[in-house]
Amino acid sequence: MKLQPLLLFFSTIAVYVVIPAWAEAQAYCRLRDPITQIRTLYPESDAHRSIVRTVDMETRETVSESLPFDLHFNELGRHTLYVAQNEMRPLGVVHARTEKGSWGLIEIAWAIDFNMRIVGFEFQRCRSPEKKAVDSDYFRELVSNKTLDELRGLLSEDHTRLAVPRLSWSDAAEKLAVSSIQSAMKTLVVTENVWRDDLPVLSAFSNALPTFSAAVGIVPVNDVYTDRTHEILAEKDLAKTDLGIERSGVVVFRVQDVENAVIGYTVIMPWIYEGTTRQIVWNIDADHRVVNVKSATGWASKEIQTAFELAIGLSPETKAEDCSTFTQLIACEAIVVTSTDAGRG
Amino acid sequence: MNYPLSGFCIPYFLALLILISPISANAQQEPDINRLLTLSDLGLDEDDGFLDRFRRNLRITVDIANRVSFPDSDGPNPAFHAIGVDAHKVFSNEQGDIGTLNFQLYLVRLNNMAKRPSFFEGPDDWELTARIMNFNYTGLPGEGLNIRVGHFEIPYGLEYTITTNGTLRQYTSGPNLGQKTGWGIGLNGQIGKFNYETGITFGDQMEWSNYDQYSFSGRIGTLPDRDLEYGWSWYYAENNPGVEKRFRTGIDALYHYGRWTSMGEFSYGYDKGPDRDVMTGLVEQNYALSGDLLLLYAQIMYRGMDTDGDSLGWDNALSSNYGIRLEVNNRWALSAQISQVLEPFRGGEESTTATVQTRFRF
8 A cells, every 4th residue: 555645644634633624514516606696685786705604502502592593503514604795895795594494495595784684685495385475575575674673573472473464375474484584583693693703894894985985994993982082072062961872882993095094984873862773874084074974774864864964074173062963963072083093003 | 556646646735734834823913903904804803823814714624435335246345435625715805706716635445346437447446536626716797707727527417506526316427428527627607597617628537638638518507596497518528538529418407396306317419439329318306305404316317329330229228226315414424325227238237236325524
């Protein structure tokens, strides 16, 4: 027996020892990107990016703590999150999950935005004769733009029946709809848990790139509310004013170009209005002037949107007494957190 | 012992050395609070080193399969053993995904295998075999054009749409074309509601050095997310082992309804040197249970040849396969198949063979 095959055999095993491995029962050559589904769910996408991470026992525990159903052990392993992009700007993500159905496996590709809401779905595989009922405008509208809690509200308390009108659907169609909603819920929990480090970066790029087209990188600002920040807020009479800003959730990214120069900031600010938290996104240029503002979760009303847009153009020189609306005061606070960015070189 | 991949072994071994070298080991670093993040950094953690960067978007598994056949004739039982690596890695740049590497390298041992692929020297042999080993470049705009280089499956018929890699369940490509894989270059993509793949291979299934021996093949088919899928394929080759020229064209289709799937393929063509017309057909019915973890299937295969110059007319052969595959979990798969030669070619014999296989991936 020659030595060479043995060397190759044992060296292959050594590679396994070094490189962590998560098995799947079938060969990897069968893996195919859900290109059709990505393009359908994000029609403006022109490219996509894969992020492969491991769904492990920790994720399984998180799912069982958050939901009344588990991940099966066969669902553990390496999975791909697809980022739909348009001219490099992330639009949202697609994650496909497989559920057991009465007619075999059901594979659904779920589109999720960066606020962890389901924005759409496409069946990759569903052999059920009831598929038409669930693959309908009614059901799509039912699950679209829903967070995990809102999806939970579509199901009965025991999560086995719909809590919303099922029209003229059969029991089998309702069962398929329930399985699909459960799949959506699982997908949200798994995505938020497994890709928790990637989603904020994607969100920041998604918000920054349309404004700062020269951006090639972002730096998360770790210490947003420094002592200096609090001092300036106090000077501007903003420290104690309750503007509805959830300060503990404010996230700031420094936006930099190819030469590592700071070209602006993206500030994502949770704002509570009428009992609902909305994500207000400020894009502020390198001179700390407000370039634009939008709500990642949708504006409460046209009037609120107009009020916030009055803040465009505000700068560090703006005084609180010059602001005629509370939305402009919120903008002043966003300007302060960027101008006191301690990590900026 | 033959090493058709002898030119590959040395760089393969060197690549493995680099991977396990302490130089490339993941060194713990202090997280940089001012770390610039680009889209290329997605999938990496803050303190990832070189090895972790290589592991990004990587799936890798060791795959071990053992197969034993029990023919109804006297003699030792043929056996097949394989151990190897199955790896899949996605490459991305600032623009997004630009390509996928599929890497399957297996050490195979045959015992008492009278019927075997031509690259094995004898019924008892070791070989290092490349199954699928190619890079598919997807960085061109749109989905319509990707470029595949390396060792890939000949795009023809049902074999292309159903994964038969290392399984008992097979289709007609092997006996019909004389090869299932080859080294070469190809194009593939999706245009509207169809996908396509075409490729040129050189040499036989494992050797790429013989440029006199080549094949040109392709398949155009519907997308795989429908209940009804169908396609059309072609194959042309020169200087295949045993024939000067070979041409085939065929159609294939499969239909899913509930847990049942019906599928079939039909192929017609000719060989030159020896000169003969050839037809091949297959139908399969399968049934999947328990979330596709259990698959039952039945196949009937027809092969016919009409050799020029003899007055014997068509020589027809009919065979069947009945099989079961159980995925015990995401690591173990057990398979069993009974194969029968119902009607042999002239001079052949009817036979029945039972085969069992265990496969472990970890």
